[in-house]
Amino acid sequence: xxxxxxxxxxxxxxxxxxxxxxxxxxxxxxxxxxxxxxxxxxxxxxxxxxxxxxxxxxxxxxxxxxxxxxxxxxxxxxxxxxxxxxxxxxxxxxxxxxxxxxxxxxxxxxxxxxxxxxxxxxxxxxxxxxxxxxxxxxxxxxxxxxxxxxxxxxxxxxxxxxxxxxxxxxxxxxxxxxxxxxxxxxxxxxxxxxxxxxxxxxxxxxxxxxxxxxxxxxxxxxxxxxxxxxxxxxxxxxxxxxxxxxxxxxxxxxxxxxxxxxxxxxxxxxxxxxxxx
Amino acid sequence: xxxxxxxxxxxxxxxxxxxxxxxxxxxxxxxxxxxxxxxxxxxxxxxxxxxxxxxxxxxxxxxxxxxxxxxxxxxxxxxxxxxxxxxxxxxxxxxxxxxxxxxxxxxxxxxxxxxxxxxxxxxxxxxxxxxxxxxxxxxxxxxxxxxxxxxxxxxxxxxxxxxxxxxxxxxxxxxxxxxxxxxxxxxxxxxxxxxxxxxxxxxxxxxxxxxxxxxxxxxxxxxxxxxxxxxxxxxxxxxxxxxxxxxxxxxxxxxxxxxxxxxxxxxxxxxxxxxxxxxxxxxxxxxx
Numbered sequence: 001x002x003x004x005x006x007x008x009x010x011x012x013x014x015x016x017x018x019x020x021x022x023x024x025x026x027x028x029x030x031x032x033x034x035x036x037x038x039x040x041x042x043x044x045x046x047x048x049x050x051x052x053x054x055x056x057x058x059x060x061x062x063x064x065x066x067x068x069x070x071x072x073x074x075x076x077x078x079x080x081x082x083x084x085x086x087x088x089x090x091x092x093x094x095x096x097x098x099x100x101x102x103x104x105x106x107x108x109x110x111x112x113x114x115x116x117x118x119x120x121x122x123x124x125x126x127x128x129x130x131x132x133x134x135x136x137x138x139x140x141x142x143x144x145x146x147x148x149x150x151x152x153x154x155x156x157x158x159x160x161x162x163x164x165x166x167x168x169x170x171x172x173x174x175x176x177x178x179x180x181x182x183x184x185x186x187x188x189x190x191x192x193x194x195x196x197x198x199x200x201x202x203x204x205x206x207x208x209x210x211x212x213x214x215x216x217x218x219x220x221x222x223x224x225x226x227x228x229x230x231x232x233x234x235x236x237x238x239x240x241x242x243x244x245x246x247x248x249x250x251x252x253x254x255x256x257x258x259x260x261x262x263x264x265x266x267x268x269x270x271x272x273x274x275x276x277x
Numbered sequence: 278x279x280x281x282x283x284x285x286x287x288x289x290x291x292x293x294x295x296x297x298x299x300x301x302x303x304x305x306x307x308x309x310x311x312x313x314x315x316x317x318x319x320x321x322x323x324x325x326x327x328x329x330x331x332x333x334x335x336x337x338x339x340x341x342x343x344x345x346x347x348x349x350x351x352x353x354x355x356x357x358x359x360x361x362x363x364x365x366x367x368x369x370x371x372x373x374x375x376x377x378x379x380x381x382x383x384x385x386x387x388x389x390x391x392x393x394x395x396x397x398x399x400x401x402x403x404x405x406x407x408x409x410x411x412x413x414x415x416x417x418x419x420x421x422x423x424x425x426x427x428x429x430x431x432x433x434x435x436x437x438x439x440x441x442x443x444x445x446x447x448x449x450x451x452x453x454x455x456x457x458x459x460x461x462x463x464x465x466x467x468x469x470x471x472x473x474x475x476x477x478x479x480x481x482x483x484x485x486x487x488x489x490x491x492x493x494x495x496x497x498x499x500x501x502x503x504x505x506x507x508x509x510x511x512x513x514x515x516x517x518x519x520x521x522x523x524x525x526x527x528x529x530x531x532x533x534x535x536x537x538x539x540x541x542x543x544x545x546x547x548x549x550x551x552x553x554x555x556x557x558x559x560x561x562x563x564x565x
Contacts, residue, residue, distance in 0.1 A: 016565055054561040055554070180305065209312040211564050214305055235308065 008038035009219040013208030014050035034079035044206035048087035051177035061090035082106040102149040114149035137163035152176040165197040179213040198253035299469035307342040321347030323426040328366030331431040345375025355383040406485025410446030435460040440539025459503040
């Protein structure tokens with residue numbers, strides 16, 4: 001277990017419904033990450049297929065593990081990096097059940113996945129039309145640290161990052177496809193999730209324009225005190241590497257010990273109240 | 278907290294709520310146009326330019342996005358509504374932004390339509406006027422097809438939400454970059470990107486018949502209409518809007534009724550749900 005970790009934020013635009021091109025692109029960035037000494041490279045939400053594929057999702061979704069995960073695993077092995085990317089996952093038990101999933105692969109192979117819990121279906125978003133929500137917040141113990149995954153709109157709900165942290169995450173990776181009108185929310189909430197959980201958070205957003213939506217980029221690594229360690233450009237493809245030191249968690253958490261000060265008894269009340277809205 | 282946050286929180290219908298960061302808006306519209314033209318692998322853009330604020334703004338911003346040389350502005354006067362000042366204004370904007378222009382006199386085409394249609398009613402100025410808007414569309418699309426150009430529409434949000442346009446006429450386009458900006462906002466954007474002030478602020482007309490002005494037909498100034506539309510967009514009740522703007526509630530209710538009634542002009546034609554996936558309903562493919 002190492003203390004420091006170099007993370008590459010691969011803020012890419014993706015080709016609509018073109019897995020071959022998108023894997024090629026992710027491969028190129030994984031090579032770049034390796035060359036720059038990064039041990040983890042992160043791609044945006046649904047980076048395998050692109051975000052807005054609408055009905056094509058039924059043809060594009062794959063099981064996990066599956067052919068694309070295998071290819072991404074090969075890329076991880078070849079480049080000795082861990083990779084987080086996003087893809088539509090079809091259930092192995094029910095053919096029309098699809099999840100919006102973040103996948104973690106590494107030099108040792110396929111490691112695990114997270115299924116998006118909060119599916120935006122309002123304004124321009126229609127995720128519940130296509131996806132089923134996930135239920136679990138697994139944390140993956142790896143050679144580069146304990147990593148939890150979440151996706152985009154999940155950041156509006158403190159429960160996800162809290163659960164990941166309580167399950168042991170030192171680094172929360174949030175992959176995203178957020179359009180420009182929502183930028184300020186994400187800039188605030190990503191920092192809030194890091195601060196309130198004494199945890200590192202790496203946020204990677206999509207760029208490009210799809211059906212009038214302009215994805216704003218602005219990917220970043222945030223420290224447990226809310227400071228931005230590294231930030232990618234707005235609105236254009238970018239690749240940025242930042243280094244984190246897990247030792248920082250200890251002294252920051254001692255200064256604002258949010259995890260120590262949790263009040264689990266409030267959760268019962270929260271549950272009851274939220275069921276009665 | 279920015280000014281923008283304040284206004285959302287308070288929902289006070291003052292002109293300030295329509296203020297946006299115009300530099301940012303211009304940048305996003307330029308990116309949108311550039312991206313669309315690139316992805317379509319088009320040679321450039323074609324649009325009708327009337328000398329009014331909407332078409333001048335979209336022409337100017339198209340030129341800023343992809344270069345004026347790749348933008349073709351069609352000036353399409355016709356006898357009945359001919360106004361040399363409009364033609365002059367259209368040319369002025371084109372010149373300022375380095376846009377190529379062509380003039381097409383529609384008079385003879387229109388006369389041919391009028392003569393060819395049995396029982397053509399000269400007095401029915403709406404039906405007749407709509408022929409003009411649709412004829413302009415035909416000419417624009419001719420150039421789009423012949424020269425591999427994208428048609429950029431000039432519709433703004435005020436006209437779109439009021440249904441104040443000709444179905445399949447002036448609204449017909451491949452993309453409409455101003456459609457999420459109310460008229461008074463388009464004027465602000467126009468000034469920001471350097472459209473001459475006189476053009477940015479001049480009264481709008483669809484030029485369907487002589488001396489037609491949009492505000493006269495809509496029954497109020499755009500400054501008021503835009504605030505009503507802004508309130509409706511944010512789910513405010515007509516009563517609330519009327520109270521804030523000191524208007525009779527009936528006026529706001531009439532605008533709201535029109536706002537809803539014109540949805541048919543903003544959507545794909547309805548069809549009957551018969552099969553598995555239906556165009557315009559649940560056939561949902563990505564637009565590339």
